[in-house]
Amino acid sequence: MRLGLDVGGTHTDAVIIDTSGIVCSVKVPTDHGNLLSSVMSALNSVLDAAPTPVSAVHLSTTLTTNALLEGKTEPVGVLVSSGPGIHPLHHRIGDAFFVVDGAMDHRGAEVLPLDAAQLGHAANACKERGIRSFAVVGKFSPRNTMHEKLMAAALAGQADFVTSGHMLGGRLNFPRRITTAYFNAAVWRTYNSFADAVEEGLRKLGIQPDLAILKADGGTMPLAASRSLPVQSILSGPAASIMGITALCDVQGDAVLLDIGGTSTDIAVVAGGTPLLAPGGIGFNGRQTLVRAMVSSSLAVGGDSVLRASAGGVSVGPDRCGPCMALGGSVPTLMDACNYCGLSHVGSLEASRSGMEALARLSHRDVADVAREAVSRAVAAIKSAVDALVVAVNEKPVYTVREMLHPERIAPKKIYAVGGPAHALSDALSSAFGPNVVVPRQHAVANAIGAAIARPTCGLELYADTERGVKLIPHLSLSAKVDRSYALEHAKEDARRGLLSLVAAESPTDIELVEASSFNMIQGGRLAGKTIRVQCQIRPGIEESYLPAFRRES
Numbered sequence: 001m002r003l004g005l006d007v008g009g010t011h012t013d014a015v016i017i018d019t020s021g022i023v024c025s026v027k028v029p030t031d032h033g034n035l036l037s038s039v040m041s042a043l044n045s046v047l048d049a050a051p052t053p054v055s056a057v058h059l060s061t062t063l064t065t066n067a068l069l070e071g072k073t074e075p076v077g078v079l080v081s082s083g084p085g086i087h088p089l090h091h092r093i094g095d096a097f098f099v100v101d102g103a104m105d106h107r108g109a110e111v112l113p114l115d116a117a118q119l120g121h122a123a124n125a126c127k128e129r130g131i132r133s134f135a136v137v138g139k140f141s142p143r144n145t146m147h148e149k150l151m152a153a154a155l156a157g158q159a160d161f162v163t164s165g166h167m168l169g170g171r172l173n174f175p176r177r178i179t180t181a182y183f184n185a186a187v188w189r190t191y192n193s194f195a196d197a198v199e200e201g202l203r204k205l206g207i208q209p210d211l212a213i214l215k216a217d218g219g220t221m222p223l224a225a226s227r228s229l230p231v232q233s234i235l236s237g238p239a240a241s242i243m244g245i246t247a248l249c250d251v252q253g254d255a256v257l258l259d260i261g262g263t264s265t266d267i268a269v270v271a272g273g274t275p276l277l278a279p280g281g282i283g284f285n286g287r288q289t290l291v292r293a294m295v296s297s298s299l300a301v302g303g304d305s306v307l308r309a310s311a312g313g314v315s316v317g318p319d320r321c322g323p324c325m326a327l328g329g330s331v332p333t334l335m336d337a338c339n340y341c342g343l344s345h346v347g348s349l350e351a352s353r354s355g356m357e358a359l360a361r362l363s364h365r366d367v368a369d370v371a372r373e374a375v376s377r378a379v380a381a382i383k384s385a386v387d388a389l390v391v392a393v394n395e396k397p398v399y400t401v402r403e404m405l406h407p408e409r410i411a412p413k414k415i416y417a418v419g420g421p422a423h424a425l426s427d428a429l430s431s432a433f434g435p436n437v438v439v440p441r442q443h444a445v446a447n448a449i450g451a452a453i454a455r456p457t458c459g460l461e462l463y464a465d466t467e468r469g470v471k472l473i474p475h476l477s478l479s480a481k482v483d484r485s486y487a488l489e490h491a492k493e494d495a496r497r498g499l500l501s502l503v504a505a506e507s508p509t510d511i512e513l514v515e516a517s518s519f520n521m522i523q524g525g526r527l528a529g530k531t532i533r534v535q536c537q538i539r540p541g542i543e544e545s546y547l548p549a550f551r552r553e554s
Helices: 035-049 063-069 116-128 146-154 174-186 188-204 236-248 334-340 349-363 367-395 426-433 443-453 488-502 544-553
Strands: 002-007 011-018 021-029 056-061 076-081 096-099 110-112 133-138 161-164 210-214 220-222 255-260 265-271 274-278 296-299 305-310 313-320 414-418 459-465 470-473 478-481 511-523 526-538
Touching: 002 035, 002 188, 002 443, 011 035, 011 443, 021 035, 021 443, 021 544, 035 188, 056 063, 056 188, 056 236, 056 443, 063 174, 063 188, 063 236, 076 116, 076 146, 076 174, 096 116, 116 146, 133 146, 133 174, 146 161, 161 174, 161 188, 174 188, 188 210, 210 236, 236 255, 236 265, 236 296, 236 414, 236 443, 236 544, 255 367, 265 367, 296 367, 305 334, 305 349, 305 367, 313 367, 334 349, 334 367, 349 367, 367 426, 414 426, 414 443, 443 544, 459 488, 470 488, 488 511, 488 526
Parallel strands: 002 056, 056 210, 076 096, 076 133, 133 161, 255 414
Antiparallel strands: 002 011, 011 021, 210 220, 255 265, 265 274, 265 296, 305 313, 459 470, 459 526, 470 478, 511 526
8 A cells, every 4th residue: 555645835635545546535734834743634644544554655745846936945055166168147046146266177177276265255155144055066067076075065064955066967057057956955944844744754653664755757766865855856746746647537649737736736738648758857937957857837826825906906826825714814815716706615605705805895896706807817827827838848849758759739638637726716727728627536636646656766877987997886886897898888788787686677668768978088189988977767657556446536
């Protein structure tokens, strides 16, 4: 049996599944001031109803996504060094961005030592501001980590956490590396509070299942490993909704997937029944990252989005100030408008009515008009975001998760919607998109289902240096000699074989290459050798044995 736990900005959902379908499920409010309480409440409810112990807990969360969307992250000190070329200030991010003179060349050789005075000034400036989380990035750090290690060492006495750019992968892309390192540091504390709550909750219950977090590409990684790479979770929620919809619905052809939560709406596109993947890295908050992810976008509109009304119209969000008034909140939200319009029956209908009437009085408008306009504005914003994502996908071919180039134009025929408010908004969505809007029966806990049903994945990295004559696979504690003829194709095959020795993959085709690069090392005008890097993992997917039961339930 598996437990799927989705900690969202508004609700925490938990499901226990086996091959017969959902054994039990629960939805509880997320208490941001006490995540442990929310997690414990959800875990206690479902585990009490489980007939046998769970063997694995798979997690997903929108906490880090929402924190970045709402600008509710902690300040980050960003220290970069680059040398000649595009000045790093062109890629400035955050309010504490410092350039430290120093440079490596493209081969990893130091051409300019770090300026110790500038490094000390940057560290002191961050200390004066009370900054405790940092990102340090060198332009060619995957080739030589020395400068990043020196910058991190200079911050050691004042930092709770430092993201070093070379931790994020071996592919060179300085602007993406800066952004990704910044995001990683910005969400570190939020993410680890979530991880602490989950682990503490399971300890209190006396169980020790395998713990994994759903990554943005639909695969999983061990929770312990994710603590230093929380940026991998920034689109964990959208990945969970994609996996959940795929589990609950037999998605065919081109389609749009919507997860309408309390805080935000996540949007994804399917081509030929298969989710699209951005293998080079997803864009987020208007910036490109190194996070390998299924293609999606997030809109700060959800059931708890605050409503504001004036003579000029109604606005929905982008902020959230707690739950809807029907559930004890202090300001009217989109869900209160749905209650007023008779589209939903959540909590106290009288509280929703009172809130909407007060909002209408402030704007000197009819309350029914305000409520209807709120629903219309929310759906119009979702429709606009969907159209923008489809246009973006059609302008730039991307890969499906099966790694097939999809050059045809995508023309979605169906909309699949999940999340708490999905049923309430289904008629309005049909009016905006057409009649082919599908809301599966288990729409309210689809994210937790997606996390639970995801196939566990693991990966490994292989490094080779033919000049030194060495090959390393850290996951296998393997160090071996290679000669100068060792090439990228040899490394790919060795990595595949190494991963197969770790897991019981159904076939070699279950293994995908995440990254493969070979770099010539030149000395004295002659080829001295190659540095080779290969990263592979078990291909993300769904455990097929669960699908028949879920399709019957939907």
